[in-house]
Amino acid sequence: MNVMINSLPFLWQGLLVTLQVSAIVVVAAFVLGISLGVGLSFGPRWVAWPIRIYSDLIRGLPLLVLIFSVYYMLPLTGVNVTSFWAAIFALAAFQSAHVAEVTRGAVQSIPPGQHEAGKAIGLTFGQRMIYVVFPQALRRFLPPWINTVVSTVQGSALVSLVGIVDLMLAIQQVIGRTFKPMPMYILGALIYFAINYALSLISRTLEARFAYVRE
Amino acid sequence: MSVSEPLVKVRGVTKAFGSNNVLNGVDLDVPRGSVVSIIGASGSGKTTLLRCVNLLESYDSGSIEVDGVEVGYDIADGRRRPRGERDLARIRADIGMVFQMFNLFPHLTATENVMLGLRKVRGMAKAEARATAEQWLVRVGLGDKLASLPIEMSGGQQQRVGIARAVAMNPKVLLLDEITSALDPELVGEVLKVVRELARDGMTMMLVTHEMSFARDVSSRVVFMDGGRVAVEGTPREVFGAPAQSERLRGFLARIELREV
Amino acid sequence: MQYHLNYNFVWKYADRLAWGLVLSLELAVISIAIGCVIGLTLAVLSQGARRPVRFVIGMYVEFVRNVPLLLLVYLVFYGIPSIGGFAYDATTSFVITLSIYAGAYLVEVFRAGLEAIPKGLIDAGRAIGLTPVQRVLYVQLPTMFRIVLPSLSNAFISLFKDTSLATVLAVPELMFGANWIYTNTFRIVEVWTVVAPIYLVTGFVLLGGLRLLERRFAIGRR
Numbered sequence: 021m022n023v024m025i026n027s028l029p030f031l032w033q034g035l036l037v038t039l040q041v042s043a044i045v046v047v048a049a050f051v052l053g054i055s056l057g058v059g060l061s062f063g064p065r066w067v068a069w070p071i072r073i074y075s076d077l078i079r080g081l082p083l084l085v086l087i088f089s090v091y092y093m094l095p096l097t098g099v100n101v102t103s104f105w106a107a108i109f110a111l112a113a114f115q116s117a118h119v120a121e122v123t124r125g126a127v128q129s130i131p132p133g134q135h136e137a138g139k140a141i142g143l144t145f146g147q148r149m150i151y152v153v154f155p156q157a158l159r160r161f162l163p164p165w166i167n168t169v170v171s172t173v174q175g176s177a178l179v180s181l182v183g184i185v186d187l188m189l190a191i192q193q194v195i196g197r198t199f200k201p202m203p204m205y206i207l208g209a210l211i212y213f214a215i216n217y218a219l220s221l222i223s224r225t226l227e228a229r230f231a232y233v234r235e
Numbered sequence: 236m237s238v239s240e241p242l243v244k245v246r247g248v249t250k251a252f253g254s255n256n257v258l259n260g261v262d263l264d265v266p267r268g269s270v271v272s273i274i275g276a277s278g279s280g281k282t283t284l285l286r287c288v289n290l291l292e293s294y295d296s297g298s299i300e301v302d303g304v305e306v307g308y309d310i311a312d313g314r315r316r317p318r319g320e321r322d323l324a325r326i327r328a329d330i331g332m333v334f335q336m337f338n339l340f341p342h343l344t345a346t347e348n349v350m351l352g353l354r355k356v357r358g359m360a361k362a363e364a365r366a367t368a369e370q371w372l373v374r375v376g377l378g379d380k381l382a383s384l385p386i387e388m389s390g391g392q393q394q395r396v397g398i399a400r401a402v403a404m405n406p407k408v409l410l411l412d413e414i415t416s417a418l419d420p421e422l423v424g425e426v427l428k429v430v431r432e433l434a435r436d437g438m439t440m441m442l443v444t445h446e447m448s449f450a451r452d453v454s455s456r457v458v459f460m461d462g463g464r465v466a467v468e469g470t471p472r473e474v475f476g477a478p479a480q481s482e483r484l485r486g487f488l489a490r491i492e493l494r495e496v
Numbered sequence: 497m498q499y500h501l502n503y504n505f506v507w508k509y510a511d512r513l514a515w516g517l518v519l520s521l522e523l524a525v526i527s528i529a530i531g532c533v534i535g536l537t538l539a540v541l542s543q544g545a546r547r548p549v550r551f552v553i554g555m556y557v558e559f560v561r562n563v564p565l566l567l568l569v570y571l572v573f574y575g576i577p578s579i580g581g582f583a584y585d586a587t588t589s590f591v592i593t594l595s596i597y598a599g600a601y602l603v604e605v606f607r608a609g610l611e612a613i614p615k616g617l618i619d620a621g622r623a624i625g626l627t628p629v630q631r632v633l634y635v636q637l638p639t640m641f642r643i644v645l646p647s648l649s650n651a652f653i654s655l656f657k658d659t660s661l662a663t664v665l666a667v668p669e670l671m672f673g674a675n676w677i678y679t680n681t682f683r684i685v686e687v688w689t690v691v692a693p694i695y696l697v698t699g700f701v702l703l704g705g706l707r708l709l710e711r712r713f714a715i716g717r718r
Binding site for chain 3: 077080081082083084085088089092093096170173174175176177178180181188191192195200201202205206208209212213215216217220
Binding site for chain 1: 336
């Protein structure tokens with residue numbers, strides 16, 4: 021029991037890194053993914069096709085391959101970043117492809133008549149997206165998007181493999197000093213579980229909202 | 236106001252979906268303040284023509300002018316260039332459209348549906364937009380439904396919101412695409428009543444309809460389309476009264492009458 | 497810095513990648529097989545089961561789905577033996593982990609599949625006099641199998657990618673082969689530009705094959 025209590029401040033630092041990595045990736049993937057998803061759904065062929073290829077390639081690779089590739093190869097291209105940012109770059113590339121697919125699924129569920137009605141009153145493309153499509157697509161976007169957030173938190177554990185002291189690596193290091201693996205793993209699992217389970221609860225509540233659309 | 240120049244001028248418009256020629260050189264005039272009804276069998280191209288007028292469909296050749304402006308193309312130094320998104324939006328703002336399936340924005344109330352274009356396209360202040368929207372909704376008989384969502388309204392009520400949304404923009408011409416086809420029969424009357432009032436107030440309208448008695452009643456001109464062309468054109472009396480001039484029109488009207496009886 | 501590509505190092509150790517790929521596929525196949533048994537059993541059990549049973553199944557599913565797979569891998573390999581007083585080899589440990597992981601996802605898949613069976617089919621089975629066991633064997637399972645097949649395909653490909661985590665236990669799968677070549681030759685670009693396409697191409701070939709299989713079994717086709 022003492023082992024766990026003594027290790028708490030150290031784990032707390034790791035947890036902060038995990039949350040920081042996750043937050044940066046979630047925000048970056050949100051912005052990038054929605055843009056890519058809109059381009060994928062409404063862009064002309066020369067926009068949609070490269071996005072399709074990007075998304076399929078990125079989603080076809082194990083996340084670990086992506087992280088190692090960026091971590092080892094980015095320095096060779098002359099870009100000098102810390103392992104922290106290399107890992108974030110890889111995670112954001114991965115998640116943005118997933119958010120793009122979630123966006124595509126959500127905006128394509130809006131019937132063409134809604135676009136036409138928007139056009140008929142003179143809304144531009146951007147206005148149609150903001151005032152007509154996005155508000156309606158939100159209910160199909162949020163639950164799967166929160167799943168990508170959960171998957172980001174899960175995936176962030178892989179940054180421990182390139183030496184970033186997140187919650188995962190903090191746990192490993194505590195175990196390295198105390199040789200008491202099981203309690204530490206259980207504690208770590210509970211922390212991850214608490215974060216992600218809370219997120220999936222939000223997702224489930226949201227699914228039940230949005231009453232204005234007939235199904 | 237000059238009556239010589241029609242508000243909507245359609246000349247030689249063609250349109251194909253793949254190898255299917257839907258419009259084969261349509262010529263049509265809609266004078267200011269008039270109501271032109273387009274009738275014809277399904278597949279005759281009447282809805283496509285209407286959708287071309289506000290560029291929901293592009294046309295392949297020919298020209299469509301609304302108030303002297305070519306809607307489909309930007310004509311500069313003799314070359315036709317497809318219009319950009321902003322350009323299109325500006326032109327569409329002056330052409331109202333009411334849809335068969337209403338296409339109300341389901342996440343907005345009746346008032347908000349009408350306000351959206353006023354606020355974001357016309358740039359009206361919120362209070363002014365709300366007042367204008369409410370005024371129009373009262374005019375179409377929906378004063379008690381201002382805060383209702385589309386899901387809470389009947390088809391006839393939704394369609395009247397659709398009309399209010401279009402006319403509130405103060406369009407030069409109003410396009411009505413089979414606006415009663417999706418309605419239960421007992422709800423058709425309340426919608427047509429609104430259109431009749433708009434006609435009386437001098438709104439220029441182009442409408443595609445299957446309601447022959449309504450077309451006869453409200454129109455200044457009736458156009459019968461067949462095979463992607465204007466086959467017969469004239470006053471309601473000429474088109475419905477003495478249908479001797481076209482075999483196809485006689486057949487069409489006979490079939491419609493059978494259905495209506 | 498100048499970097500000269502030299503793929504000879506990769507070709508020299510190509511057998512490590514080849515055997516690595518074979519092992520990765522084996523890990524994925526075994527895990528999805530065991531995962532299916534776990535998932536189907538728990539899905540059937542939770543149908544009409546009493547509250548405590550459903551709660552326990554729910555806890556298992558939620559726990560596994562909300563904890564990083566990497567942590568589960570460590571927990572099963574280092575954690576459990578430390579309190580159980582026994583040991584197993586890394587490959588066995590990883591297969592156990594991945595199977596438990598697959599099982600948690602597949603419970604949901606099978607549960608949805610069971611619910612999607614048209615009620616009329618079960619009634620029809622009753623009407624021709626099938627016993628409950630016969631109904632499950634000849635009506636429910638075959639129908640459900642066709643419904644869940646696309647989800648199973650996706651799960652399998654996802655598991656194949658997840659086998660890359662076995663590298664942290666030094667299980668000699670594809671990812672470990674890649675890391676081994678890198679640490680022994682330092683030809684990083686060559687290694688990754690070969691290994692990434694291997695994952696991609698294998699994934700796409702599997703997907704194509706499974707989609708064919710789905711079409712073969714699609715409802716309403718012969």
